[in-house]
Amino acid sequence: MTDQGPSSVEALASRVERFVRDVVVPYERDPRCGAHGPSEELVLELRAKARTAGLMTPHILVDGSHLNQRETAIVLRKSGLSPLGPVALNTAAPDEGNMYLIGKVGTDEQKARFLAPLIAGEARSAFFMTEPADEGGAGSDPSMMKTRARLDGNHWVISGRKAFITGAVGARVGIVMANSGTDERLAATMFLVDLPDPAIKVERVLDTIDSAMPGGHAIIAIDELRVPADQILGEVHEGFRYAQVRLSPARLSHCMRWHGAATRAHEIATAYAVKRQAFGKLLIDHEGVGFMLADNAIDLKQAELMTDWCAGLLDEGSLGTAESSMAKVAVSDALFRVADRCVQVMGGTGVSGDTIVEQVFREIRAFRIYDGPTEVHKWSLAKKIKRDALKGNDGR
Template identity: 55%
Template structure:
């Protein structure tokens, strides 16, 4: 039986993180280093130091790599309160794409690869990026890979273009999802390769303007121009890329839900406070039926989202969770949280469309969340295919 009641230890962790984020991190939201393309590297490092000092750094990372080693339900609780500020996950080193890449390396990388990349990465010495999405190729359908890799002796040579690559600027390394061309008895197919970002052949060709602004390094178009990668940098096995994509994306969909649930909770709190204080037509606006109904709908959808996330995490901890559950949760939660943020903007009225509160940013971020890690429509299509099989 799945329990939806946090343990005393989980509740104590929640309170510690909430106090840390609200007291130490929220003041940085107006810092000039928190730019329209995300926090700068300088700001990230400063925030990481605060999380380390508070004993809250890398809650998801196994203890052998210096993290707190939380189970998935505990992660759901911790990530939600980290998300009370868009900068919270950055500070605690559990933001995308780094959190998903740490999980992938822990599950798939060789011991040598873990020592070279995962160990310093988990310690916050550098960031990462995940190069999968393409302008006219792989994205919601990763099978449409246009980025190719060919054999050249013991190396691979990679050519292609990726875009919307989060955190590319300033990243220490990237995981590249590409199609290896078979040669003789050498296998081919969708494959993940690891490369240092300062390697010859990697060019950041364009910084992309986007709705969201919470990711360090922003979003970039990246060109691979005959990038040479040695065979020891294959992540897993050649041709097994689709399997590893699910290792990374299924849990990452849930962690996105956890973080942005926290953002929506923050927006609801701001809207509630405003509705109690702002008066119109002789009483606080929250006492008017339409406004009160919106706030009540928000409260219900926040709790429904939380329960869905915990349900999926409990299954994951029991080894019973699959990609279909994560698709359902990601779709339902991303749509619900956007509705919550939208109502909060409406409750705030004119203030809701200004930068005077963080609600405007949370609204934009949750709108983008309905697309990244798979648009809702693609997940619904996948769910319908599964249930139509009977």
């Protein structure tokens, strides 16, 4: 938490940037950064440094209030200048989105028990929604949810399997989403759970293209998990509605953090292009290279503006479902183009681990799928366009 108020957001962002560049970046080559994310030991070490610097969870103020979305964007972009930055500063997914949701929906008792240790950076969390595709479970279509929750006295009993659960290994707080309805009527409920729990078993941690998130992404089996009724997050059967409350800000937070990473990759590629010579002149003086860097500058600015536009709508009270889909598609595609060009400009060095550019490329490629693939968002937008058109607005 930070004692900086909204009037000093730029100063706060500058402090975050300095911390990431000076303290976090040197850890990028630490052997404790593995294929399934930084180790728990490294997470704790980085967070201790952020806490000492007064920058733990910088987007949440000491009184528990949040910076608004436009202000959060300024800070989170700086936290993303290193893949380890969001981990160190406690602005990473899924914790950032989970903190937002519990803060919006949770009771005072739930906030004290589950939210407070997350904000303090003393615990990590996991969001259990996605299910294995080979079992026909929920993914981009949550209505396919197979995990069931049944009422047994004053407890709910949950069983099912979940997939791609980010950060489950090492998490202490879980939000489990399950079908609490009937065979005839699907309804989802969210449950807050303490982790680890013997009824929640990690079957395996997947090998994925990205490697920035602690705990990686796991396949989970839930077998007769008993949850007291007072640990329902919000109201029973309202899980899908709460998911929408979480999703729009979470999509934007991804855009903010990865904008920082793409900016850093662009800086590295530019530094390479103004030092490396080929065919008698600097790389940047070759039109093919110079134009790629120019396109990067354009894409980065457009991504920033798109994020800020959607953030402004959320700050005005809009749910921002369609707008966050638009931003997520536009920004993830733009940032991927930036990362791809950086690799290309740097040639062999770009595909090596000698700089962070190669990892940024992998991470942002995954971003185009996480929180909804580009094609699902476009399909959703197309449905909205059709609905609006059928209401009678034919353009005249």
